[in-house]
Amino acid sequence: MSSIGADMRIGELARRSGMASTALRYYEKAGLLPEARRSSSGYRTYQPDAVPRLAFIRAAQAVGLSLAEIREVIGIRDAGAAPCAHVLQLIERHRAEVRSRIRELQRLERDLDHLATRGARRRSVGVRSRRRLQGHSVGCRPGSPDEAAASCRCIVAAGSVGFARVPASTNGLAPPPARAPATKKAKAV
Numbered sequence: 001m002s003s004i005g006a007d008m009r010i011g012e013l014a015r016r017s018g019m020a021s022t023a024l025r026y027y028e029k030a031g032l033l034p035e036a037r038r039s040s041s042g043y044r045t046y047q048p049d050a051v052p053r054l055a056f057i058r059a060a061q062a063v064g065l066s067l068a069e070i071r072e073v074i075g076i077r078d079a080g081a082a083p084c085a086h087v088l089q090l091i092e093r094h095r096a097e098v099r100s101r102i103r104e105l106q107r108l109e110r111d112l113d114h115l116a117t118r119g120a121r122r123r124s125v126g127v128r129s130r131r132r133l134q135g136h137s138v139g140c141r142p143g144s145p146d147e148a149a150a151s152c153r154c155i156v157a158a159g160s161v162g163f164a165r166v167p168a169s170t171n172g173l174a175p176p177p178a179r180a181p182a183t184k185k186a187k188a189v
Contacts, residue, residue, distance in 0.1 A: 008046055017054040025044075030067055031071050033050060033053065057070055063094070065090060069090050
């Protein structure tokens, strides 16, 4: 075990940072950690400033920064400039992306609520009502979950959501067989 200010081997850096040694090797290869020096026996050795750098990498990942973005920030800092303005731009961009994603998920939730409501209403359609639909089933038929899933066809296309009618003769499993065209019999003269 090395002292606080001395170089450390990869196992000790992994222990201090709470990261796996494979992650450390990957970060080194990806340019997030400076290339490790090698001891006379060939072991990787890291300087003590690798620990706070790894803490920064972990914190940056936790707020959604990609490794490429983290590499940019580290590059700015390693060049001697303060990366604050760049970090703020990245954070604002990620916040806008998160807000957009939240709106998309809220739209999806509304669509799913709509589907669930329509499906529940259609499931309650009685047998007589089904017969009046001229051989078309609307919604899910009572029976096993597999039958219900097979007869219920949800359509989600271009942001619109609905149910498709499935011919009752198919039990929702396959398209109905094609009918042969009617042939006219020649009249005998």
